[in-house]
Amino acid sequence: MNRSQMTTSISRRGALKGFAATTALAGLPLRAFAQEATIRWWSPQGAPAQVDAYKIQIANFEAANPGVKVVFETTSDEGYAPQLAAAFSSGEVPDIVTHLPSFAVQSYYAAGLVAPFNDVIEMIGPDDFYEGANDVFKAADGNYVGTGIGNSAANMLWLRTDLMEAAGVGKAPETWDELRAACQAMQKDGIYGAPLPYGANSMTTLIFAGVIHQAGGQVFDTDLNVALDSQETRDALEFYGSMRELCPPGATNYSWGEAITAFVSGATATGIYTGRVLGNVAEQNPSIADHVTCVKYPTKSADIPAWTFNDFPSVFIPAQSQNIDIAKKFAASLFNPDGYIQQLHAAPGHVLPVLKSINENPAYQANEIIQKYPAEVDLMSSAAAGGYNLGYESSEHPSNDKAGEVVGSGLIAEMVQRVILNGENVDQVIGETAKGIEAIMKG
Amino acid sequence: MAQQKQTLLERRYSMLGLMLIAPTVLVFCAVIVYPLISAIYLSLFQIYTPTLAGNWVGLDNYTELLATGEFWTSLRTNLIWTVGTLTLQIVFGVGMALVLHQNIWFRSLARSLILFPYFISTVVAVLVWKWLFNDLYGILNHLMMGAGLIDFPIDYLGTMPNALISVILVGAWKYFPFVVIAVLARLQSIPEQLYEAARIDGAGPIARFFDVTLPQLREVLVVIVMLRAIWDFKEFDLIFLLTGGGPVTSTQTLPLLVYKEAFALNQMGMASAYAVIMMLLMLVFMILYIRRTKSEGS
Numbered sequence: 039m040n041r042s043q044m045t046t047s048i049s050r051r052g053a054l055k056g057f058a059a060t061t062a063l064a065g066l067p068l069r070a071f072a073q074e075a076t077i078r079w080w081s082p083q084g085a086p087a088q089v090d091a092y093k094i095q096i097a098n099f100e101a102a103n104p105g106v107k108v109v110f111e112t113t114s115d116e117g118y119a120p121q122l123a124a125a126f127s128s129g130e131v132p133d134i135v136t137h138l139p140s141f142a143v144q145s146y147y148a149a150g151l152v153a154p155f156n157d158v159i160e161m162i163g164p165d166d167f168y169e170g171a172n173d174v175f176k177a178a179d180g181n182y183v184g185t186g187i188g189n190s191a192a193n194m195l196w197l198r199t200d201l202m203e204a205a206g207v208g209k210a211p212e213t214w215d216e217l218r219a220a221c222q223a224m225q226k227d228g229i230y231g232a233p234l235p236y237g238a239n240s241m242t243t244l245i246f247a248g249v250i251h252q253a254g255g256q257v258f259d260t261d262l263n264v265a266l267d268s269q270e271t272r273d274a275l276e277f278y279g280s281m282r283e284l285c286p287p288g289a290t291n292y293s294w295g296e297a298i299t300a301f302v303s304g305a306t307a308t309g310i311y312t313g314r315v316l317g318n319v320a321e322q323n324p325s326i327a328d329h330v331t332c333v334k335y336p337t338k339s340a341d342i343p344a345w346t347f348n349d350f351p352s353v354f355i356p357a358q359s360q361n362i363d364i365a366k367k368f369a370a371s372l373f374n375p376d377g378y379i380q381q382l383h384a385a386p387g388h389v390l391p392v393l394k395s396i397n398e399n400p401a402y403q404a405n406e407i408i409q410k411y412p413a414e415v416d417l418m419s420s421a422a423a424g425g426y427n428l429g430y431e432s433s434e435h436p437s438n439d440k441a442g443e444v445v446g447s448g449l450i451a452e453m454v455q456r457v458i459l460n461g462e463n464v465d466q467v468i469g470e471t472a473k474g475i476e477a478i479m480k481g
Numbered sequence: 482m483a484q485q486k487q488t489l490l491e492r493r494y495s496m497l498g499l500m501l502i503a504p505t506v507l508v509f510c511a512v513i514v515y516p517l518i519s520a521i522y523l524s525l526f527q528i529y530t531p532t533l534a535g536n537w538v539g540l541d542n543y544t545e546l547l548a549t550g551e552f553w554t555s556l557r558t559n560l561i562w563t564v565g566t567l568t569l570q571i572v573f574g575v576g577m578a579l580v581l582h583q584n585i586w587f588r589s590l591a592r593s594l595i596l597f598p599y600f601i602s603t604v605v606a607v608l609v610w611k612w613l614f615n616d617l618y619g620i621l622n623h624l625m626m627g628a629g630l631i632d633f634p635i636d637y638l639g640t641m642p643n644a645l646i647s648v649i650l651v652g653a654w655k656y657f658p659f660v661v662i663a664v665l666a667r668l669q670s671i672p673e674q675l676y677e678a679a680r681i682d683g684a685g686p687i688a689r690f691f692d693v694t695l696p697q698l699r700e701v702l703v704v705i706v707m708l709r710a711i712w713d714f715k716e717f718d719l720i721f722l723l724t725g726g727g728p729v730t731s732t733q734t735l736p737l738l739v740y741k742e743a744f745a746l747n748q749m750g751m752a753s754a755y756a757v758i759m760m761l762l763m764l765v766f767m768i769l770y771i772r773r774t775k776s777e778g779s
Contacts, residue, residue: 119744119745120740120743120744120745122531123530123531123743123744123747124530124744126530126531126532127530127531127532127533127749146531149529149531149532150532151531151532236639237639237725237727238724238725238726238727238728238729238730239725286616286617286634287616287633287634287635287636287639287640288614288615288616288617288634288636288637288638288639289639290636290638290639290640290727290728291636291638291639291724291727291728300617303617303618305617443746443747446744446745446746446747447745447746448741448745452729452730455727455728455729456729459639459640459728459729460728460729478746
């Protein structure tokens with residue numbers, strides 16, 4: 039076909055169609071770039087002050103990224119697992135998730151549900167993180183599954199110094215025997231000794247895993263074999279059972295909310311929680327604000343080191359997100375000093391900074407509560423930095439990507455309830471629990 | 482003689498009929514048949530919930546669940562809950578309907594207010610009851626301790642049998658207004674002559690209730706019992722929010738077990754197997770209900 043023939047074979051209608059098609063194709067990328075993106079952000083940390091801080095971070099990010107909208111949605115500590123399971127299976131996932139424990143992120147990453155986070159850590163500045171802060175987020179393939187948005191020391195022993203003085207308790211308990219004796223001395227006039235959780239929930243599981251370590255035991259050995267069937271677990275159950283009479287009757291149904299409320303309201307002489315206690319006391323019960331302090335939770339004997347439960351509140355990005363690049367940018371922006379400090383100040387002492395530059399920042403230190411309780415905040419910071427959780431039981435343990443399912447199964451909480459509330463045979467219950475956990479590890 | 486050939490008009494009417502019911506059939510298939518077949522299909526696999534990846538296991542899920550004690554204890558709890566709460570709903574519902582049928586002051590207001598528990602969301606109702614039951618600040622413990630009835634607060638939701646009794650009572654409180662509405666409507670249509678005849682025959686209030694009112698309520702009560710039995714059997718939110726199935730698994734009914742398998746243990750296949758078994762159990766109630774309504778219709 040020569041040129042003249044080709045020219046004559048194109049009709050006017052054909053040319054118009056071609057023009058229209060070319061115009062449409064040319065318009066596609068423009069429309070794609072101009073398309074507004076909405077980022078869905080999930081977090082179980084949804085206290086009003088925290089949400090206010092998030093709103094400021096969102097507004098800053100939206101202003102710097104026109105066309106991008108960020109929507110914050112609250113989940114809960116007890117409810118995030120089913121919500122995310124439903125989200126992952128339906129494909130309707132949030133674009134960014136924060137404040138979930140590190141072991142949950144490892145579980146999701148192992149199932150291929152989480153995007154690698156290495157480049158976000160690069161954007162934030164890896165040298166600014168405390169040494170080893172991201173070890174807990176390192177997966178078996180060498181990638182980082184997320185990073186910490188903060189640290190938390192979740193099983194600090196909170197004490198009322200005025201009640202200790204009145205009961206003749208001279209010093210903060212360091213061993214279980216001392217703790218029990220102190221609680222017995224302070225349990226009077228309608229005030230209970232402690233608000234330990236005995237409910238069928240994740241708090242009981244996570245706190246009791248810590249009690250096993252405080253007895254010198256462990257749930258998994260360093261090869262991630264189930265190591266629950268031990269004398270240390272029996273000792274932990276015996277101690278936990280002996281504390282039952284020192285807790286309010288409703289502790290059989292306690293989770294995080296009830297546990298903190300019991301201490302902050304003055305119903306119990308001791309507490310077990312993160313530094314959120316400080317903010318809540320200042321806001322809800324200032325009359326005890328001058329009589330509140332914390333120490334690491336006691337162990338079975340003085341020669342056993344304390345074991346602080348740090349859930350390593352995380353930030354990660356689901357692999358199914360349709361806006362991964364923008365979500366990564368937003369994740370990095372959460373660590374910008376102004377917004378990050380505001381976020382930390384929303385619950386001072388509760389979520390502790392993971393960046394050295396933030397901890398040293400005068401704006402962070404200028405907070406009223408951080409200034410009022412410097413010893414407590416320092417102690418929580420150091421305890422959290424050396425803390426562990428069920429997915430990372432010690433520095434010798436590899437990351438356990440089944441820990442999220444072990445917690446979700448409720449087997450450890452069920453063990454506590456069966457032995458302490460139902461009075462079932464300890465050996466049989468521990469054996470059955472160990473088998474149940476083994477099945478999860480194999481599954 | 483061979484069947485007569487349809488006329489064009491008859492064929493068109495048949496087509497029109499098919500077209501008219503087609504949307505209903507399609508919706509039925511989409512919301513009933515598809516999920517049903519899907520659940521049965523899923524129950525034959527071992528599936529990890531977040532990824533929905535799985536492998537074929539045939540009937541293994543069914544043999545495993547029937548062999549575990551957890552299924553049978555949950556079924557037992559489910560039956561105790563259903564029978565317990567339903568009985569109380571009927572007793573309170575009929576009693577309240579009889580009161581509201583009388584010429585009492587503010588009858589209209591009382592009839593409106595009685596529906597309140599049924600209308601408020603379960604989450605709100607549970608929050609209110611959890612505060613009432615609270616060991617440290619709950620009004621129930623406060624009043625009982627104030628009256629000297631108890632020395633220490635009662636643990637309503639964390640020990641047995643308190644937890645199951647509390648759940649049953651809250652369930653009865655939440656759903657008895659449904660019985661009130663249905664029974665009250667029937668009471669208003671009982672002919673007054675029956676009561677007059679009973680009075681002339683010397684029947685007192687109790688005899689009139691058992692010989693006139695109750696037989697007249699029989700039909701409506703049968704339908705209420707069947708409907709509420711189906712609804713109570715699959716109740717999830719109220720029990721989950723009040724106790725989470727605890728202590729241990731003492732208040733764990735089958736719907737809670739389905740949820741636990743699907744979203745805590747991430748075993749969607751096993752959860753589907755539990756759901757299919759639940760459906761078969763509820764089918765008994767449904768068959769009874771359908772037969773009942775059919776016989777009433779005829």
